[in-house]
Amino acid sequence: MNSVIEVLQITDCHLLADPEENLKGHNPERRLEAVIAGARNKLQQQRKSGAKADHLLLTGDLAQQAQLSVYQRILKKTAELATNTHWIPGNHDNSALMAEFVGMDNKVVIDGNWAIVLLDSTANPDGRGSGSLSDQELALISTLSDLSVEHILLVLHHPPVEVGSVWQDQIKLGNAQQFWQRVNKLDKVRAVLFGHLHQEHQLQHRGTVLYCSPATAPQFKKSQLTPILEDDTKLAAPGYRLLQLEADGSIKTKVYRVDC
Numbered sequence: 574m575n576s577v578i579e580v581l582q583i584t585d586c587h588l589l590a591d592p593e594e595n596l597k598g599h600n601p602e603r604r605l606e607a608v609i610a611g612a613r614n615k616l617q618q619q620r621k622s623g624a625k626a627d628h629l630l631l632t633g634d635l636a637q638q639a640q641l642s643v644y645q646r647i648l649k650k651t652a653e654l655a656t657n658t659h660w661i662p663g664n665h666d667n668s669a670l671m672a673e674f675v676g677m678d679n680k681v682v683i684d685g686n687w688a689i690v691l692l693d694s695t696a697n698p699d700g701r702g703s704g705s706l707s708d709q710e711l712a713l714i715s716t717l718s719d720l721s722v723e724h725i726l727l728v729l730h731h732p733p734v735e736v737g738s739v740w741q742d743q744i745k746l747g748n749a750q751q752f753w754q755r756v757n758k759l760d761k762v763r764a765v766l767f768g769h770l771h772q773e774h775q776l777q778h779r780g781t782v783l784y785c786s787p788a789t790a791p792q793f794k795k796s797q798l799t800p801i802l803e804d805d806t807k808l809a810a811p812g813y814r815l816l817q818l819e820a821d822g823s824i825k826t827k828v829y830r831v832d833c
Contacts, residue, residue, distance in 0.1 A: 578684050578818040579619075580726075581612055581626040581655055584768030585788030587637035587665065588647060596637055597791045597802060604811040604833050605789045609650055611831035612813050616654070619815075626815070628682065628689060629655035632768045632786070633663025633730030641670055648674070657682070661691050663730040663769060664704050664744075668695055680713065681720070687818050688722045688761075690714075692729040694746055702744035702769075704731050706752060714755040717762075724822040725761045731769050732785060734778050739798045741770055756781065763822050766814075771803075773812065773828045786828060787812035 583605075592602040617624040629651055636643040651658060660677055662668040672678060682689040692714070696707035706714075706729070717725055731746040733753065746752060756762055757779060765783045771793045774785035789811040792803040803809040810830040817825040 576685075576820045578628070578687055579616075579626045580628045580630060580689070580816040580818060581616070582630045582632055582766060582768075582786050582814040582816065583608060583612070583651065583789060584632040584730075584786050585634040585663065585771055585790050586631075586647060587634055587788070587790035588643045590638045590640050590643060592646070599791045601637065601790045604791075605647070605650065607831045607833040608789045608811050608813050609654065611829060612654055612815075615815065615829060625653065626655040627657065627684065629658045630689070630691075630728055630766070631658070631660035632728060632766065633661050633695075634665045634768065634788075634790075635660065635663065636666055637790075639665065639667035639670060641673070644671060644674065659689070659691055661693055661728065661730055662695050664695055664698055664702050666695070668693065683720070683722060684818075686723045686820060688717070688720050688725045690717060690725060690727050692727060694729040694731040697747060699744070699747065703747045705747035711748075711751055711755060714752070715758075718759055720761070723761060724763045724818070725759065726816075726818065726824075727756070727762055727765045729765070729767050732767050732783070733765065734776055734783060736770065736772075736774055736776070736785075736795070738770075738796050740800055741793070741797075744769075753778070764824055766816075772808075782824075784814065784816075784826060786814040787830070789813070
């Protein structure tokens with residue numbers, strides 16, 4: 574058992590059925606491949622033994638056109654990045670198709686003194702991009718205090734807080750209040766990890782730290798009334814996040830961008 578658990582997050586890939594097609598003027602397939610290459614190189618630099626992370630988290634909107642072949646491609650491309658791979662759907666995904674992949678439906682991943690809890694936030698879609706946690710997902714959160722671990726990382730697609738961007742705050746987690754009502758009763762949650770925004774954020778909510786990671790697909794500018802693609806060269810680059818879950822419950826994390 575490793576004293577430090579290394580987690581790689583890749584999110585919001587928006588892959589198309591045809592890998593040669595572009596989305597918003599960019600090729601999502603090439604951007605994902607650049608992220609995979611960058612993450613592999615970084616892991617080789619950081620790991621003393623082996624070049625794999627302990628866990629890869631694919632945190633939703635993996636497909637723009639949700640077809641079985643798209644999900645097969647992303648799993649094949651990322652197969653060598655981590656010892657264990659886990660995913661959750663985003664609002665662009667087809668959760669029923671994703672459920673056909675055996676072994677990818679584990680919602681509570683125990684590793685040492687940590688539990689990584691994968692929550693599906695795509696219930697009750699509003700047709701614009703928002704989603705909610707179902708009653709079953711909310712009930713799951715309420716049971717987490719019974720886990721025989723000391724630390725919990727919650728993972729979902731939709732942000733459970735506002736970030737000061739009008740259009741994005743309208744499509745955050747639809748039942749964020751119910752989410753926090755349950756999370757606030759737990760004393761083991763060390764962080765909440767999500768995507769959806771195509772931006773990097775580190776936030777605090779009532780003492781809980783939240784991390785949002787940039788997309789591999791095109792990024793959006795922060796603090797806007799309507800969607801505007803990022804035009805800052807650095808912030809427009811595709812990215813990924815590495816997290817080190819420490820035995821004492823602390824988390825070291827950094828976002829890395831890659832050239833594409």
